[in-house]
Amino acid sequence: MSADQFVQYFISGLTQGSIYALVGLGFTIIYAVTRIINFAQGEFVMLGGMLSFTLASSAGLPLAPALLLSVLISAAIGAIMYLLAIRTARRASVVSLIILTIGAAIFIRGIAGELWGVDFVRPPFFTGSSSISFLGAYIHPQALWIIGTTIVVTVLLHLFLSYTMVGKALKACAISPRAASLVGIDARAMALIAFAIAAALGAIGGVVMAPLTLTAYNVGVMLGLKGFVAASIGGFKSPILAVVGGILLGIVESMAVGVDWGPFTSAYKDAIALVVLLLILLLRSGRLAAEERES
């Protein structure tokens, strides 16, 4: 592997990792506040991309309002999903909630397949498609948008959680739901906000990645899985760690292709995410088990 190639693998991995990070953030927020694993998170990413295509390309709206609207609509769908499905389920067991969110994911995907058909689409690039040379490697302008958005979103999220009333309330729920309710925080309102924020985060990811990765009604599954691994690296508690985890995953996947090691061929690239997931779960099983028993 030459130096130039190394930089290229790194940059490509960084771009992909930022995508995973954006998806992982949504998983983390919902789990931290509600202890629910939202299997429909990948579908919010899909919705962001598909909506941006419809609004920007088909309906011809100018780019910025189209993107904003896509995110807002997705956030609304996330809120509706919480209100109609999760809140109604009331004190359901872990298994029931898992299946419930799976059902929601399947439902959203099915509706999307009906509304948009099965073909993939490409929303317009934000600032064109001429590749930019950087340190001996090349990067697509849209990739810069992806990486930049991830950084900005992470910083804003951190500020929100640490310095606003609502953010601090969400953090309190994450630390201990019981203590939070004791100081008067409405757990259900917080859950609603968490779902809306997670859907918005997913949609932001979808909106910024779709021009580069192409999008269709069924992209939610793969993206959801990768984002899930990212969130698991962050322990499902820390947004910052989820972002770090996502980026690491992207870089490792990319580097693995470059390393040319024996039996590993690029065909197994997506198995890396799965192996990482299992390793993390098994290595931290002791601590995770203790946490589950507490909640």
Added chain:
Amino acid sequence: MLAKVKSKWAYFAVAALLIFLILIPFDWFLGQYKGLAIFIGLSTMVTVGLCLLIGYTGQVSLGQAAFYGLGAYFSAVLSKTHDVNPWLAMLIAAVATGGFAYIIGYPIFRLRGNYLAMATLGLGLIMWVLFRQLSQFTGGPDGMAGIPYLSIGSFVFDTSFKRYFLVWFFCLAILLISQNIVRSRTGRALRAVHGSESAAESIGINVDQFKVKVFVLSAVYASLAGSLFVHHLRFVSPQPFDFLASVKLVVMAVIGGLASIWGAIFGAGTTRILSDELLLRFGEWDIAIYGLILMLVMIFTPEGLFVKLKDVFTQWQLRHSQRETET
């Protein structure tokens, strides 16, 4: 008195079910559905294991299709590529799959709840990738055909009619074995574990060991079903063992009722009939409708549709017998 009434109805229901099952494959009855009925039987076999796992240990497996696939591929490769007797291959497959579940069971069951679910999900997906990639053994993504039929002596299971009875024989055998386990000391121990692990441990039950045993049992059931599956279709490919397949199995378990053995037939049956018969009328809306039904069932009857129906029936009985004693 309630107990007597309940068991009278139960025997009646089981007898009716058996007669119904025996009559299905005949052309003058419901013969055109025998293909569907075979798949329902296979799904039931896997679902029962899942019901035991979820219902009695409180843990969910989102990768159960991987064991189904292991049984299928072991049987396929051994009986086709290596000319092993299909029955022997099925046995080897069950032992190998069970052994594999045993080895990974201990590390996996140190996790709980969501995390355990995710570990099984990851495992299921890794198996699927291997099924797809190890093409020199598995035939790759297009799979392999030409798997021999099962046969006993000169009697070959070469028609759907014969295989229907073979599959349902295995299925009912598994249901009866599971019923026995549930009623036995082991079963009571299982229920104790699900109720409270610390209490169970305090009376000397090795909780971890039980969980692994149930896990292994569910894997063996799935493996048997997988073997029968490939000797029915005479073809194997990775598609029926992906994440969506595992999800469908959990759906079947949940609709049937997580602690209900006979509910597994109901769960597998309604889910299959739903996706392979009823939803065909709706063209491409079927995915959305499937998801919607999943959500509705989980919101309103999380203990399982079958179990809920049984409860409703029992309450009707109670009221009915009360009225009798009053008049």
Added chain:
Amino acid sequence: MQKYIMWVIVLGVMVSLVAVAAIGCTSEEEEAEPYKVGAVLALTGSASNLGVPEEQTVEMMVDQINEAGGINGHPLEVIIYDTETNAEKCATMVNRLIEQDEVLAIIGPTTSGESLAIIDTMTAAETPLVSCAASILIVTPVEERYWVFKTPQTDKEAVTEIYTYLEAEGITEIAIITDTSGFGAAGRDILIADAPDYGITILDDQNFSSGDTSMQAQLTHIKGTTPEAVVCWATDKESAIVAVDMQTLQMDTPLFCSHGIANMGFIDGAGDAADGVIFPAGKLLIVDVVPASDPQKNVLTQYRDDYETLYGEGTINTFGGHAWDALSWVVIALEEMEEGLDTDEARAFIRDEIEQIEGFIGISGVFTITTTDHLGMLPGSLAMIEIVDGKWTWLQ
């Protein structure tokens, strides 16, 4: 007394219902019975962008035939089921078509994996199958494929077109990048096996999965081996990502793709990265420049015009053409069929008729089927196409 009246009313209603049903039945019998054909296509799942054009083609044909009076007075009914690109679902649906719907023949499935899964079922049920999938194993060994036919070119023919072109251009060192699905894996096997016959060395062999969002890592690796050309074997979405990534990495190596990109979706998805991409496909895409002397000209033009009138401009797709050919074969057989045959006799008759098709001018090519060749595609059916300025041009 009231009870008595109630029973009379109930009985009366029941009797009238039965009478209406009986009358309904007899009037149905006076019309000619429809000819029922089955279709198992991938309308959802990973091959849906192949299956949906196939479905749309079939529906279009059924309407056309029925509006013209049907087949010898019998309306044509094609029962289409979605296989979800799943071999097990496909097998279930095939059983349903054979046993419940009692169809006379089945067309499809869309993918090779699904087709291979149902060959035994079709043979056991003695019902003819005309597959729309690529693998040569679907029709060979022909002694075991008595009831099975297929219409698309095999992957081998597509690879042959590319390799012949490369050889003529003097290109000897290439890199291949394929997806891990059945389509990609089959293409990869043939690319590797046939390369030595054309003096071609494969310097690098990279893979990706359907659903992957970036192939930059694999392409960076390929770039390091400096091949003279890159051959990509995957469906349109992933191939478009490969094209865009190659452009981003500023690789001017020529890119050759499979016939999986034979639709506008690739060009839309890849944008200007699609220019210069070369791939083999049926002549449907370049029908306007096909000379009038070509026997396929009229059939192609008619299909393109009919399809785009119905579904929109630029929606034409070679995969839909496979379904057109498949259903046409069944229709040809039905047109020769005499009245009064029962289901088993009809199925055997249709099989025999299809086996005798000679010089059939179709969308995918010109066909002559024999007892030893159940694909029967004559050479010259594929064209090498280059994308120039977002349009398809014929490379000769």
